[in-house]
Amino acid sequence: MGETKKAQNPFLFYTKLDLVETLGKKAKNLQELLEFLRKAPASSVYYHTHRYLRQHHFLSPEPPNDFAYWVRGMLGDRVLAERLFSMDILDFKNIEELRTALVEIIETHLTANPEYGNRSVPPGYEFHFAKSITFVLPLGFETRTLEEFLKALQRISTHSIYFHMFDSRLRLGRGENDFSLWLKTELEEYGLATKISNLDPYTNTMEGLKQKMCLLIGKELHG
Amino acid sequence: MARLIDYEPFVGKSTIEELSLLAGHLRGKVMQHINATAVGGGVAEILNWLVPLFRDLGIDARWDVIKGNEKFFVITKKIHNMLHGRKEELTKEDIEYYEEVGDFNLREMNFAGDFMFIHDPQPLTLVKKKAEMGRKWVWRCHIDSTLAEPSLWNYLAGYVKDYDAAIFSTTAFSKDLPIRQVIISPSIDPLSDKNKELEEAFIDRILERFQIDKNRPIVTQISRFDYQKDPLGVIKVYRLVKKRIDCQLVLAGGGATDDPEGQKILEMVREESRDDPDIHVLLLPPASDKEINALQRASSVVLQKSLREGFGLTVAEALWKERPVVASATGGIPLQVVHNYTGLLSHTIEGTAGFVKQLLQNPEYAKRLGSNGREHIRQNFLVTRHIRDYLLLMLSLEREGDFIYL
Structure with a gap:
C-alpha cells in the first residue's frame, strides 16, 4: 500500500432528528391528493416519500412510500400504487424533481382512468398531509x-x-x-x-x- | 425512579447521547406541565415518568394540577365524552362554570414555564395567561377527537388557536387549525411492570392461577370490557378458529365496576362464554400490570379487535413482547401494525379469524412478524422517542424553518 x-x-x-408536523389537510380521493401534492411544502413531499424508511429502516424489503401505501391500501388502486411504489428515487436530484415525477404519474393515470379521480375513501381513511421538521446536529x-x-x-x-x-x-x-x-x-x-x-x-x-x-x-x- | 441511562440497553448509547445533545440546547429552561389530576388516568401516568426524565436531562420540568370540584369535573367529563363523539347535554351554565373554574386557577396558580404544556380540555382556558406573560404555550390533546361534536369543538378551538402549537397523537386526530400541529405518539416504558422481562416461572404461575393450559395455543385480547373493544366479536373470532384449531381464548381487562355500560358488556361476555371452559374472562383489579404482562407473554396470538380505538397502546405492549398481533385498522393501530410487516390488520370477524389461523399454523411467519414488531416499537414507540419529540418541539418553538441546524 x-x-x-x-x-x-x-x-x-x-x-438528524425529525419532528412531525401535520398540515391539517386531508385528501379523500386522487384529485384532492394531486391538488395538494402540487403545492405541498418540499418538507411534506420528503416526509411522505421517506417516512417509511425512517420508521421501518430495519425491515427489508422496505415498505413503499406513503402515497403508494394509501393508494393501494385505502383507495384500492393497485396499478397506480405499483407505479408509485416502483419509482426510483435515486433518479432525482432534488425534491422538486421528485414532486414533478409524482404529479406526472398521477396525472397520467387519471387521464387514462378519469373515473378514478373522484373515487373517494370512507371517512377515517383519508390521506393526511404532514411534513418533517429536521434538526441537524x-x-x-x-x-x-x-x-x-x-x-x-x-x-x-x-x-x-x-x-x-x-x-x-x-x-x-x-x-x-x-x-x-x-x-x-x-x-x-x-x-x-x-x-x-x-x-x-x-x-x-x-x-x-x-x-x-x-x-x-x-x-x-x-x- | 428510572433514569435515562437505564434505557441504554434497549435503545443504545447513541440515542441517549442524542437526547443529551438536544437537551443541552434547552438547559436552564423551565418546562411546566398542567393537567387535571395527579393520580389515575393516562395523562398522570405519562407525566409521572416524563417529568423526572426531563429533570435527568437538566431541564427544569415541573408539574402542576388544577383545582376543581365535583361539579367542574362532571362538566369536563361531558366535554371529554363529546370530544369522543358521544351525545351529551352541555348547557350555557356548564360553560360558564367551566370558565369560572379556569379563571380561579388562573389567579391561584404559579405560572413559571418558558414552555407551558397544557394537557387536555380541563385546563385549556389557562391560555388566557399568555397575553400577560408571553412564553410558549402548547396544548397537548390526548383524546381522539375525530368525531368531536362540532359546536363543542368550535368553542374549544377558540382557546386552542391562542396556543403556539397543539400536539395530537396521530395525524388522523389533527384538526383544521391556524396554529402548528405536531404529532407525538404515545409510548410504552420497557422498564414498567407491564413491559419488563418476566421469569418463565412467574408466567407459569399466572397461567396456573387462571387455569390456562400452557400447552395449547392461547389467543388473547387485553382491554377494558367496553363495547368499542368488541369483546363479543372476539368470541366469534375464537369460535371460528376453534373449529379448526384447539385453542383457548383469554379476555382480560379491568375497570368495569364504575362504568354501568362496561358492567353490562362484561355480563354479556360472561353469558356468551359460560359453556366454554376454554374461554377465560378475567376481570383484573387495578395494579395487575405484571399479570397482564405475563398473559401477553404467554399468548400465541394477541388480538386488538377494536371497533374504535384511541392510540391502542396494548398493541405496542404486545409487539414489544414479540407477539404476533392481529388488530383492527382503526385509530393509532395502523401506525403500530404495518400489515404483513409488524403484524396483521383486519377489518372483519372472518378476516381476523383467518389471520389468527394463519399465524397459529405458521409459527415461523408469526415469529418473524413478532420480531419485526418489537424492533418497530424499539425504534418508534419507547419513552426515549417520546422525550426526544418533546425536546424537538421546544427547540422548534424557538427557531424558524423546516431545516434547523443546532
Missing part, C-alpha cells in the same frame, strides 16, 4: 483518512447514515450522497465513491447499507 491519503477538508459527521467528530472514516462509519447511528445518504442529496440538493462526494473530492477515491453511490439506499435497510459501505471501504483498505 502506498502513502495514506489525507483529506484537506475533513469529513464532518452529522446526525454535529456529532463532534471528523475524519481525514479512509481508515478514520471507516472507524467513524462503524460507530455512527442509522440517523446519521440517513442524513448523509438522503437529506444531503435530496433536500440540500447536493445531487450526491455526502460520503461519495467527500471520498471523490478529498481522497480521490473515485471507484469507491461510485460504488457507494450505486448502493440503493431505498432497497437496503439502513443497517445493511452501513455494513455494505464498511465492507467496500474495508476491501479498498485491506484488499
